[in-house]
Amino acid sequence: xxxxxxxxxxxxxxxxxxxxxxxxxxxxxxxxxxxxxxxxxxxxxxxxxxxxxxxxxxxxxxxxxxxxxxxxxxxxxxxxxxxxxxxxxxxxxxxxxxxxxxxxxxxxxxxxxxxxxxxxxxxxxxxxxxxxxxxxxxxxxxxxxxxxxxxxxxxxxxxxxxxxxxxxxxxxxxxxxxxxxxxxxxxxxxxxxxxxxxxxxxxxxxxxxxxxxxxxxxxxxxxxxxxxxxxxxxxxxxxxxxxxxxxxxxxxxxxxxxxxxxxxxxxxxxxxxxxxxxxxxxxxxxxxxxxxxxxxxxxxxxxxxxxxxxxxxxxxxxxxxxxxxxxxxxxxxxxxxxxxxx
Amino acid sequence: xxxxxxxxxxxxxxxxxxxxxxxxxxxxxxxxxxxxxxxxxxxxxxxxxxxxxxxxxxxxxxxxxxxxxxxxxxxxxxxxxxxxxxxxxxxxxxxxxxxxxxxxxxxxxxxxxxxxxxxxxxxxxxxxxxxxxxxxxxxxxxxxxxxxxxxxxxxxxxxxxxxxxxxxxxxxxxxxxxxxxxxxxxxxxxxxxxxxxxxxxxxxxxxxxxxxxxxxxxxxxxxxxxxxxxxxxxxxxxxxxxxxxxxxxxxxxxxxxxxxxxxxxxxxxxxxxxxxxxxxxxxxxxxxxxxxxxxxxxxxxxxxxxxxxxxxxxxxxxxxxxxxxxxxxxxxxxxxxxxxxx
DNA sequence: CTGAAAGCGCTTACAG
DNA sequence: CTGAAAGCGCTTACAG
Numbered sequence: 001x002x003x004x005x006x007x008x009x010x011x012x013x014x015x016x017x018x019x020x021x022x023x024x025x026x027x028x029x030x031x032x033x034x035x036x037x038x039x040x041x042x043x044x045x046x047x048x049x050x051x052x053x054x055x056x057x058x059x060x061x062x063x064x065x066x067x068x069x070x071x072x073x074x075x076x077x078x079x080x081x082x083x084x085x086x087x088x089x090x091x092x093x094x095x096x097x098x099x100x101x102x103x104x105x106x107x108x109x110x111x112x113x114x115x116x117x118x119x120x121x122x123x124x125x126x127x128x129x130x131x132x133x134x135x136x137x138x139x140x141x142x143x144x145x146x147x148x149x150x151x152x153x154x155x156x157x158x159x160x161x162x163x164x165x166x167x168x169x170x171x172x173x174x175x176x177x178x179x180x181x182x183x184x185x186x187x188x189x190x191x192x193x194x195x196x197x198x199x200x201x202x203x204x205x206x207x208x209x210x211x212x213x214x215x216x217x218x219x220x221x222x223x224x225x226x227x228x229x230x231x232x233x234x235x236x237x238x239x240x241x242x243x244x245x246x247x248x249x250x251x252x253x254x255x256x257x258x259x260x261x262x263x264x265x266x267x268x269x270x271x272x273x274x275x276x277x278x279x280x281x282x283x284x285x286x287x288x289x290x291x292x293x294x295x296x297x298x299x300x301x302x303x304x305x306x307x308x309x310x311x312x313x314x315x316x317x318x319x320x321x322x323x324x325x326x327x328x329x330x331x332x333x334x335x336x337x338x339x340x341x342x
Numbered sequence: 343x344x345x346x347x348x349x350x351x352x353x354x355x356x357x358x359x360x361x362x363x364x365x366x367x368x369x370x371x372x373x374x375x376x377x378x379x380x381x382x383x384x385x386x387x388x389x390x391x392x393x394x395x396x397x398x399x400x401x402x403x404x405x406x407x408x409x410x411x412x413x414x415x416x417x418x419x420x421x422x423x424x425x426x427x428x429x430x431x432x433x434x435x436x437x438x439x440x441x442x443x444x445x446x447x448x449x450x451x452x453x454x455x456x457x458x459x460x461x462x463x464x465x466x467x468x469x470x471x472x473x474x475x476x477x478x479x480x481x482x483x484x485x486x487x488x489x490x491x492x493x494x495x496x497x498x499x500x501x502x503x504x505x506x507x508x509x510x511x512x513x514x515x516x517x518x519x520x521x522x523x524x525x526x527x528x529x530x531x532x533x534x535x536x537x538x539x540x541x542x543x544x545x546x547x548x549x550x551x552x553x554x555x556x557x558x559x560x561x562x563x564x565x566x567x568x569x570x571x572x573x574x575x576x577x578x579x580x581x582x583x584x585x586x587x588x589x590x591x592x593x594x595x596x597x598x599x600x601x602x603x604x605x606x607x608x609x610x611x612x613x614x615x616x617x618x619x620x621x622x623x624x625x626x627x628x629x630x631x632x633x634x635x636x637x638x639x640x641x642x643x644x645x646x647x648x649x650x651x652x653x654x655x656x657x658x659x660x661x662x663x664x665x666x667x668x669x670x671x672x673x674x675x676x677x678x679x680x681x682x683x684x
Numbered sequence: 685c686t687g688a689a690a691g692c693g694c695t696t697a698c699a700g
Numbered sequence: 701c702t703g704a705a706a707g708c709g710c711t712t713a714c715a716g
Contacts, residue, residue: 001454001480003709014687019711026712029685046454050401051709053392054692061438061457068424075417075624082410085441094457096403097439099427112343112388115403115436138343223626253626259601282417283625284565284595345693356703361695368696371701393693396708689714698705 002043010039053114061094062305063116063139065103065130067123069191076248076294077122079278080144083298084120091306093117103130111137118305120144120298124155125192140308140315142301146194150321154304156297159323160195163246163290164203166326167272171242172210176270176337179212179242180233182219182250189218199246199274215240219247227253234261234269241337242270245287251275252283266335277329287333290326297324344385352381395456403436404647405458405481407445407472409465411533418590418636419464421620422486425640426462433648435459445472453479460647462486462640466497467534482650482657484643488536492663496646498639501665502537505588505632506545508668509614513584514552518612518679521554521584522575524561524592531560541588541616557582561589569595576603576611583679584612587629593617594625608677619671629675632668639666 008018013032021028021036028036039045053059064084068074085095096116098106103121107130110116117139121130124145134141135152143150146157164181171179181203183189184196200216207214215237220226226249234240234257245251251273258265265271265287273280273289280289300322307314350360355374363370363378370378381387395401406426410416427437438458440448445463449472452458459481463472466487476483477494485492488499506523513521523545525531526538542558549556557579562568568591576582576599587593593615600607607613607629615622615631622631642664649656 001456004711005709015710016688016712017686020686023711027685032686044454046451048396048709049455049457050392050395051692052711054390054396054694055709055711057692059392064439074420074424074620078416078420081439082416082441085439089440089442094452095439097406097423097427097437098431099424100431109388110436112386113391114343115391223623227626249624252624256597256601256626259598278416281565282591282594284569284598346695347693357694358696358704359702362702365695369701374702390693393708394695396710397693397695399708685716687714687716690712692710694708696706698703700701700703 001048002040002045004045004047006043007036007039007045010043011035057114058309059115059117060092061096061116062088062302062309063096063098063107063110063119065098065107065119065121067101067103068099075282076275076279079276079294080122080298083295084122084302086295087299087302088306091302093302093306104133107133107137111139117309118142120301120305122298126194127192140305142305144297144301146198146321147192148194150319152319154301154308154319155321156301156304157195157323158292158297159326160198160246161202162323163274163326164199164201164244165206166290166328167244167274168203168206168210168212168214170272170328171244171270171334172207172212174270174334174336176242177212178237178240179207179214179244180237180240181214181216181244181246182230182233183216183246184219185221186218188221196246203244213240219245219250221247221249223249223253226250227257230254230257231261234263242272242334244272244274246274248275248279251285251287251289254287255285265333267338270334270337272328272334274326280329280331286331288328288330291329293324293327300324343390344382344387346387346389348385349378349381349387352385353377399456400651401457401459402434403438403458404430404644404651405438405440405449405452405461407440407449407461407463409443409445410441417624418618418621421618421636422464422640425637426464426644428637429641429644430648433644435644435648446475449475449479453481459651460484462643462647464640468536469534482647484647486639486643488540488663489534490536492661494661496643496650496661497663498643498646499537499665500634500639501668502540502588503544504665505616505668506541506543506586507548508632508670509586509616510545510548510552510554510556512614512670513586513612513676514549514554516612516676516678518584519554520579520582521549521556521586522579522582523556523558523586523588524572524575525558525588526561527563528560530563538588545586555582561587561592563589563591565591565595568592569599572596572599573603576605584614584676586614586616588616590617590621593627593629593631596629597627607675609680612676612679614670614676616668622671622673628673630670630672633671635666635669642666 008015350357
């Protein structure tokens with residue numbers, strides 16, 4: 001493989017001149033510049049990443065830490081990852097994807113060894129053990145997901161509180177007075193998945209204000225349990241006319257459950273999910289939903305991260321906590337209520 | 343951050359001794375070794391990845407090139423990726439995930455710059471433009487997916503021919519004499535997705551040998567088209583008693599379609615899919631299927647790749663083309679046939 | 685506008 | 701068993 005020395009020799013200049021001609025970091029005579037560029041072209045010169053990283057203390061690589069819990073719905077993760085990798089590339093960065101179970105260890109490894117210029121943490125828990133490690137690291141960090149303590153890091157998440165209110169408001173406005181909200185399983189909350197209760201508590205609060213009865217239940221995250229729990233919930237609350245689902249596995253199971261029960265949507269039951277448009281298309285879900293915008297969140301996290309990486313000024317700016325406003329995408333699965341039980 | 347020089351100083355030895363004590367690559371007195379290890383521990387020393395890569399010409403990073411076509415079913419990809427990243431980590435490697443559209447450019451970038459020690463290509467097409475680039479690269483490469491020309495690379499794939507035969511055999515043995523096979527869309531074939539016709543042609547051949555009528559149709563890869571096409575196929579061949587599905591989107595749509603048609607499986611229709619167990623669980627699919635083993639394929643590709651990376655001897659070995667034998671996982675969706683049409 | 689030199693942080697022959 | 705030195709391939713002050 002050609003080195004900068006080969007290029008310099010081929011162009012008949014010094015290595016520093018070759019380097020400057022390629023980077024444009026100082027004035028170079030037109031003639032020399034041309035010869036260097038031609039030589040680089042002829043030799044198919046590409047700078048050695050390790051050498052450059054060593055000299056510049058920049059790797060042009062971002063770390064992406066994703067966690068996969070047995071009880072979580074893996075398909076939803078792909079969109080977040082693509083949001084990160086594609087945006088990173090647009091900004092000139094490659095992405096080191098780390099999926100190992102021990103996130104703390106992994107984070108130490110990639111930051112201490114200077115493999116990455118910055119880190120995006122996905123699936124952040126309220127009391128995430130990776131956060132202190134990331135704060136102590138020399139690289140900046142961005143989170144997707146809202147922890148209890150946001151200090152020292154940029155945080156991006158869907159506004160789950162507002163999502164809960166939007167769902168309740170929408171059905172209340174249509175005349176519904178009794179709703180069911182299916183969340184993630186309880187142990188997701190226990191593990192620190194704050195988005196579960198953020199949406200739920202805001203929905204409950206709003207329901208109370210509006211005089212709406214809201215039955216909040218924990219869902220399941222695997223099949224067929226997710227479908228079974230839907231059935232139980234519908235059985236338990238026969239007077240409910242609206243169903244809110246903050247749980248990808250549950251909403252994926254709903255078409256089958258509705259069919260089996262002979263339940264028509266929205267005639268017999270109004271439904272609003274909380275997932276992504278891509279998810280809805282993939283699973284062919286005919287339900288209105290609050291867009292969770294995984295690719296946009298990943299993209300936003302990367303943009304902010306790269307700003308901090310590249311600008312010492314940006315590095316000093318106050319940290320941000322930015323929420324994406326929930327957008328209700330209507331697929332016609334809500335209507336005025338009609339009592340379900342005869 | 344502490345460097346090897348800091349460690350050496352702290353331990354009162356030279357940098358080379360510190361390095362050797364840490365790597366164990368030459369005999370070190372017990373006393374010195376202990377002092378070095380303590381110093382490294384105390385200073386939380388981690389080698390700088392760029393410096394090490396420069397000195398050793400090894401990055402301990404593997405490249406993973408994944409492609410996402412608009413018309414492909416993204417959720418299936420996550421399992422392949424996890425197979426690669428998890429196995430890589432087990433073997434001491436991190437994974438650079440590259441998803442950009444221009445795979446040729448991306449491959450050039452990561453190989454020419456020596457960012458990676460080896461590359462796994464996913465979603466390989468028959469006449470994949472990335473292959474010549476990978477062959478010319480100094481790093482070894484492994485493929486998931488079978489191209490026309492396998493030279494110079496290790497290739498791993500499901501034995502789709504055998505999968506087609508297994509499906510036909512199984513239903514023939516149960517007494518079925520007319521089957522429908524739903525494949526991927528035609529343009530997936532045009533783009534070079536050989537697995538489509540590999541399974542189909544083998545199934546057709548076997549059906550002919552057995553005197554079974556097999557209607558092979560191209561499917562759709564998005565909803566709701568996938569479901570619609572299922573309906574059309576069932577309408578077009580009312581006497582067919584068995585359905586073979588080599589298409590994730592189609593099999594995901596089948597529960598809804600079957601429900602809508604009042605079709606009981608396996609009483610009215612026997613069904614065999616070709617997908618992964620994880621996919622079946624995620625989508626709650628109650629159909630027997632030929633396991634496509636995405637994580638195992640990813641894992642196998644990485645293991646072979648790392649062998650070549652680490653051993654000059656292995657580097658010289660002949661290249662392999664290794665097929666995973668299709669395993670038929672029964673979920674009870676096949677039975678003796680009963681005429682569908684009255 | 686250009687070049688010689690130092691330095692980034694490692695590893696590993698070469699000496700002793 | 702240990703150390704001084706060279707070298708991996710870059711970038712960037714320092715000189716001119």
